[in-house]
Amino acid sequence: MSTSAQEGAASPRRRPTIDDVARLAGVGRGTVSRVINGGHNVRPAVRDAVNEAIDALGYSVNQSARNLARGHTGSIAFVISERQERLFEDPNFGLFARTFSRQLRHSGRHLLITSAGDEEEEHFLGDYLTVGHVDGALLALTHDEEPLLPRLQASKLPFVVLGKPLGFEKALSWVAIDDENAAFTVASFLAGKVEGAIGTVTGPLQTSSGLERLDGFRRALGDRYRPDLVATGDWSLHSGRQGTEMLLRNHPGLRGLFIASDLMAVGAIGALRAAGRRVPEDVAVVGFDDSAAATMAEPELTTIRNPIERLAIEALRILDDQIAGRVRSPVQLVLGSELVVRSSA
């Protein structure tokens, strides 16, 4: 390989270029380009010669040069704007990431996962995205205050938001589940199961999901809804435990619990058990998400299953429409979820 030094052709330890290949194969530069891009309209014999030269030189394309010439990069960013700790905690992120990767691979593109832990990082990330590193972005946002959104909106980078972006519902493209309806469904199921008081531990109330799941719960309970049986959580297992402890303190006679996420539900069950309550005999519990936690819990959780993969696929489709310029105006899509009945309620 590096023997090439001596030869009249290549230079010391420089990465071989398309010209080196062309020279070695005795063809023009354009022909090499054709070969590495599918090999169409190239005589088989010539193609083989070129490929030989490529192997001999250990040539691989310079992506920067290709990007520059083509005007795009073939990479899509999956942006997780998550405050610190919880970066890798949300079970849906993994599924989103996997689905995106798989879909993109079909078209020879790559997924880049990026995250922003704080304001400064978010700004830095904005630079990255708007400067042409990627052709488009998929955004998973988790807090309301989103400096990234206006920033990206001002840039011309195509992007789609995962989840309803509060305050930007009309202006941006996004895909989301119908949180309100799903919560209504599972809470109704719970209300039909138990007679007594039913409480809830919500998600963060500054998020669209947190808010709407509470709305759905309230609608399902109707006049059985009691504001004093609402505890606010933050999706974490810990907050599920704490919220439940509080509820239990205030209302020892509690009979049912709608917990806005499975992870929090695991915490809730822990609190229930510590307080000597049996699930579901004394207190019935339902969760939300059908994440891995749902089947690891004891008893297994009755919960809501979301169409994450379909959401991912649709988001990508919308993004590609934007990238290709097929659509100019924002597109929104809401998908329904399904009830999964197990043994916790």
Place this chain on the structure above:
Amino acid sequence: MSTSAQEGAASPRRRPTIDDVARLAGVGRGTVSRVINGGHNVRPAVRDAVNEAIDALGYSVNQSARNLARGHTGSIAFVISERQERLFEDPNFGLFARTFSRQLRHSGRHLLITSAGDEEEEHFLGDYLTVGHVDGALLALTHDEEPLLPRLQASKLPFVVLGKPLGFEKALSWVAIDDENAAFTVASFLAGKVEGAIGTVTGPLQTSSGLERLDGFRRALGDRYRPDLVATGDWSLHSGRQGTEMLLRNHPGLRGLFIASDLMAVGAIGALRAAGRRVPEDVAVVGFDDSAAATMAEPELTTIRNPIERLAIEALRILDDQIAGRVRSPVQLVLGSELVVRSSA
């Protein structure tokens, strides 16, 4: 399609280039370049004029062009070669990612997280990495069979492995904790606490960590070590539960348990409780990792805390040495861990 001809200044809908800025500001192209790269050696007045033109045009640099001209990209990849599900499960990944991001930001560089779920994706990822998208890579590997390693080794991409790469210990640069010693420490602590039989649920035995933690356990127990009190796990909560159930079936009189990860320890405690054992009164339990699970468990886990952040920082330092060409030969680094005593043992 350079319709740019018409207007004296800007053109229809093309992204403005450095030339547009130069023209509008009435300076040379080089001056604009200087301004956007720190503004050194440029008269303040001129700098302001250029910045004004930049704002007026909404100019931002074309990263591909810059990469091509500079010969590097300013991006580092964090490669998580994780088989499917567990992608976002390992609590350390988040901390690694955050630490890398933060460190890189100090030097104006970006972290790209990429993952490979299966063989095909791993190959595809190899393309990505070796083709000049990034200046270097940090690899978190989780299985032994690693086609990526030889592939990257053959390319000239600088990279550092997180964790000891079995079979490549001498050939590659890597950083890792001293699993054997750490396991010895915590298992010794456990052995000093309880009198009776002590068992273990290990990690996967094809991984260096799984293996060495078992070695450390064995060394700590000495002749109290019993091969029939060893269950093999796979780091998952579920496997911790299963392994413990098995151990309990075979040896109801079990008094202590060394569980090779906190997450598995949570499963183990669940199994113990289901079997009517109290922790630590009946069975003392120690974990490993000091992850979030350690303090969420009831009782809180006595465990081992690993210097993840230092590991990350050192890995990056080694990588940068390689990128800069300051070192040519592989570098290895092993860091010690510390015992954290809580209430599970």
Place this chain on the structure above:
DNA sequence: ATGAAAGCGCTAACAA
């Protein structure tokens, strides 16, 4: 089917 040549937008060396 193939070679030649014109960019893609930027950096950096070189003059001035």
Place this chain on the structure above:
DNA sequence: TTGTTAGCGCTTTCAT
């Protein structure tokens, strides 16, 4: 301090 110029390595017409 500043403008000019020569690449960076590839894709893509445009002839042939």
